Amino acid sequence: MLALARDPATRAVLQLPEFRAMLLATLCSTLAGRAVALTVAYQLYQLTKNPLTLGLLGLVEAIPALSLALFGGVVADRSDRRRILLTTTTVEVGCALLFAGYALLGAGVGVWPILALVFCLGLARGFSDPALPAFEAQVVPRELLLRASAWQASVWQAAAIAGPALGGVLYAALGARGSYLFAAALFGVALGCVAFIRPKPRPQFVPGEPVWQSIKEGLAFVLRRQVLVGSMALDLFSVLFGGAVALLPVFASDILRVGPTGLGVLVAAPSVGALAVMLYATSRPPGKNAGRTLLGAVAGFGVCMVVFGLSRNLVLSVAALVFAGLFDGISMVVRRATLRLKAPDHLRGRVSAVSSMFIGASNELGAFESGVAASLLGTARSVWLGGLVTLLVVGVTAFLAPELRAMDLTDVEGDAG
Secondary structure: OHHHHHOHHHHHHHOOHHHHHHHHHHHHHHHHHHHHHHHHHHHHHHHHOOHHHHHHHHHHHHHHHHHHHHHHHHHHHHOOHHHHHHHHHHHHHHHHHHHHHHHHHHHHHOOHHHHHHHHHHHHHHHHHHHHHHHHHHHHOOHHHHHHHHHHHHHHHHHHHHHHHHHHHHHHHHHHHHHHHHHHHHHHHHHHHHHHHOOOOOOOOOOOOOOHHHHHHHHHHHHHHOHHHHHHHHHHHHHHHHHOOHHHHHHHHHHHOOOHHHHHHHHHHHHHHHHHHHHHHHOOOOOOOOHHHHHHHHHHHHHHHHHHHHHOOOHHHHHHHHHHHHHHHHHHHHHHHHHHHHOOOHHHHHHHHHHHHHHHHHHHHHHHHHHHHHHHHHOHHHHHHHHHHHHHHHHHHHHHHOHHHHOOOOOOOHHHOO
């Protein structure tokens, strides 16, 4: 941390009051969201004792979030992004309070109210996911966006790790109602942080332009830019084919035979690697060779999946997952910075929307693909073959996208348009 404090660019970005407010908003909203997700899942299972309802939770939130993403990107590029975030965070506060009210009523009213609230959170995500990255880029000067993006990623990753643990502790100590109320308070802090930031200029747009035309313009821009479509495709296919998170219980139970304690270690391992590299990136962000760094990181992720799939030793498997998280963290930092630096302000919401759809599709479809592949090929074989497919995707992307290979994130002025 002392080294971070000595870095001039790090000091400069952390001295911005509005950026500090954004960091605190990210911390509180992510902690609250992950705590709510865990509490909802546990409470719902206690009420139904049916694992199918747990599968429905992700689907109920993902459907509105992904369906609205492109429209949300248009709204973000035509409206006050700060006001969008104020509105969506207010919805999150309200949902958390309603969850607390539901906890008082118990099973007597059924599970539909809680699913309806999860659906409302998905609606809010459909607008906040495109608006947030675009608004972040308005808060920080372009020359500091690399450092800012690394800090945002680090804080988000740390909160994503701590959030479920916080939810579990709160549930055990205060019950579902207390956990929801605490989450509502955290969402309230995030709301106050966003309100603290001064309004920013609205992006320029063509008055009267049909929404579909605006969506097409955003999609066309992404498809024309190899650095954008290439980086998004790498994320999509690496998670789709190379991810193994959904299969970790099988490895813990049947392959490594380490039980639930070992499963906890396996689940935590990628997050440890990701957080470590993100913290490092706050003082040494990706720069001149960012494109090659991204390709190398995804290739490294694929190699780690091959090692993990072939391993029958807990220590080697944990090491493979730690390094997989490390490489994935590098990829995330580069992709976040690319999104903010390689899209003009008036298109940044729509580009963010396309990115969120890639990420959402990779997460949702990736878990499904992992299950199908494991049932057809065997669990271990499906993982190491997925790692090999990831390496193939990296090779094809590097060949087809020379602009991505040569991507430079230090050329701030060259990316301004």
